[in-house]
Amino acid sequence: MLIREATAQDWDRIWPFWQRIVSAGDSYAWDPDTSEPAARALWMAPSHRVFVVEDEDGALVASAYVRPNYGGPAAHIANAGFMVDPEQAGRGIGRLLAEYVIDRARRDGYTGMVFNAVVETNPATRLWEALGFRVLGTVPGAFRHPEHGPVGLNIMFREL
Secondary structure, three states: OEEEEOOHHHHHHHHHHHHHHHHHOOOOOOOOOOOHHHHHHHHOOOOOEEEEEEOOOOOEEEEEEEEEOOOHHHOOEEEEEEEEOHHHOOOOHHHHHHHHHHHHHHHOOOOEEEEEEEEOOOOHHHHHHHOOOEEEEEEEEEEEEOOOEEEEEEEEEEEO
């Protein structure tokens, strides 16, 4: 697997799995009907450092971004987003990318990383906990899950 910084041309290969994941409405607090231009603006924003994972065949199988979660005197706390093509689930790609992004964020001078809205029922929560994130709090019933109904959104944090 190759992890590298994304280029603008990579968006066309990120968009198909980004759209599948967000339109499912079960793991991201973004509108499931997000248009392609709006999705590009969210994921590929100038304030984001975006990464992609290519497998051995050159297929783009995952992407992540890291950015300051806050501004000014709090800009040393990172925020990140991660997406793995659902067809590639179970291959360890999410963990590989998460470890890379955490290390990159630390080397870029961030001292902590926060996730603002992790859906309580998201299986990735186990990965985040295994990587040292802890739940700081939960906003009860803040997410309307298509299968489970109202579930909480966890705020998760780890020091870098």
